[in-house]
Amino acid sequence: MRRRNLEELFFKFLMVLATLVVGGSFFLIVGTIFYKGAPYMTFDMLTKTPGGGFYIGKEGGILNAIIGSMYVAGGATILGLIISIPVAIYLNMYMDGKKFLSNTLRMVFDVLFGIPSIVYGAFGFLIMVYFGLRASLLGGIIAVTLLVIPILVRTLDEVIRTVPLELRDAALSLGSTRWETAKVVLRAIRPGIITAILISFGRAIGDVAAVLFTAGFSDNIPTSLHEPAATLPLAIFFQLGSPIEEVQGRGYASALILTIVVLIITILSELLVKKFYKHKS
Amino acid sequence: MTKDKAHISVQDLNVHIGGNHILKDLNIDIPNKSVTSIIGPSGCGKTTLLKTFNRLHDTAADVKVTGKVLVDGEDIYDPNTEITHIRKKMGLLSQRPYPLPMSIYDNVAYGPRIHGTRKKQDLDIIVEKQLKATALWNEVKDRLHSSATRLSIGQQQRLCLARGLAVGPEIILGDESTSALDPVSTSIIEDLFVKLKQDYSIVLVTHILRQAARVSDYIIFVYEGRIVEYGKTEQVLRDPREELTKEYVKGYIV
Secondary structure, X not given: OHHHHHHHHHHHHHHHHHHHHHHHHXXXXXXXXXXXXXXXXXXXXXXXXXXXXXXXXXXXXXXXXXXXXXXXXXXXXXXXXXXXXXXXXXXXXXXXXXXXXXXXXXXXXXXXXXXXXXXXHHHHHHHHHHHOOOOOHHHHHHHHHHHHHHHHHHHHHHHHHOOOHHHHHHXXXXXXXXXHHHHHHHHHOHHHHHHHHHHHHHHHHHXXXXXXXXXXXXXXXXXXXXXXXXXXXXXXXXXXOOOOHHHHHHHHHHHHHHHHHHHHHHHHHHHHHHHHHHHHO | OOOOOEEEEEEEEEEEEOOEEEEEEEEEEEEOXXXXXXXXXXXXXXXXXXXXXXXXXXXXXXXXXXXXXXXXXXXXXXXXXXXXXXXXXXXXXXXXXXXXXXXXXXXXXXXXXXXXXXXXXXXXHHHHHHHHHOOOHHHHOOOXXXXXXXXXXHHXXXXXXXXXXXXXXXXXXXXXXXXXXXXHHHHHHHHHHHHHXXXXXXXXXXXXXXXXXXXXXXXXXXXXXXXXXXXXXXXXXXXXXXXXXHHHHHOXXX
């Protein structure tokens, strides 16, 4: 009996410890960024672009990267959605008798889902070179779009599968064509589409590897698709690499900004998912 | 069309789903302007049979249908038949109500809209007429533009019936349409069926014998994918010709 009690105690201890490591690291990460970044978190950081000598500690902010990241993540999410919605509809509503093909396609999207983002970046870069494009906002958007499409397709696929088949039958029985039925299904999953948008946006805004070669970097806010654009993850990278304490601090402040943006998006999508399932019953 | 002329005529119908032979050599003529109930134990193929009438199997994988189903003399499984036009002739009322994700008004107006009625005045007339026909008008007339999912389940089922009628069908298919409803809503729907048979041919799948007795003129008893008996309600329930029907009516087969 003693041995069994000890065993119970030992494994319970291991579990609690592992949970503490996970939970603790969350607070450690957020805490560190906050502790190091908060003192440098000025209003200028949010509202100004880098002035001359920003990277050696003079005045300015990272508005260029905040806006650049919004453009890249927003553009990629919109473009990704335009491509992913038809794919998800096609997979679910037009491939009725072709189970093998639709399952194969789902597997392909699973594989794409798992490909590291640097590969998408490298692929985007190759395409740009091929077409003779320079690093630009457009290049960044394209690379990140490739990255978020599998995420969007998978999410939308899951959401469409929650729509009862009887609802489709109902629409079909009224004499709807398949496309008219698809429109009814799309109406039914509107909250799910919002969730997919937020998940995709959150992933897109935090990714560094896909934009590394493709979007470039600039101290200006891009005014056209062909200008290079700064992004938050790269702004963090450049500033943290500096030996100057002031600049490093701003790097942490930038990380804090990015974390807060992602946190807001995560909380928003959690709330929307809850709302979605509440209305389903 | 006269009262007893066949509206739906099934000839040598066989249905396979995923390699299983679900319906075997069925031949039936379903009469015009009457209520015909399909009864039988669970899994006997009742619902499968009903779905062959408006080709809802088209969207499922691995379903093979052979034989003919004639609706008003037109073979609906002919490759040249346009399916939306066949489905428009039939209103389906499923086991549970599935209102479209839109307002009460738009649910009823949906069918007429996709079939080309655009004018608001025309749609208003259709919506009011069908909601009155399903005894729903007085309950919802002040909130036509609120979401259909806020209605009670019994109201939703009547809305689904109104939605189906708005398309102007000739046939109503009911797939255990009252199984999710409370007794009051059930009797409202049953009364509607009896009233509606003046203008429509109605085919119901039901597992409630008393319901079949209350509403139907004819009964088809299906067992293991075959039609065992088909006749007037009185005769099938009171004086069945077949031994199997006798056992089912007495409750020995569930």
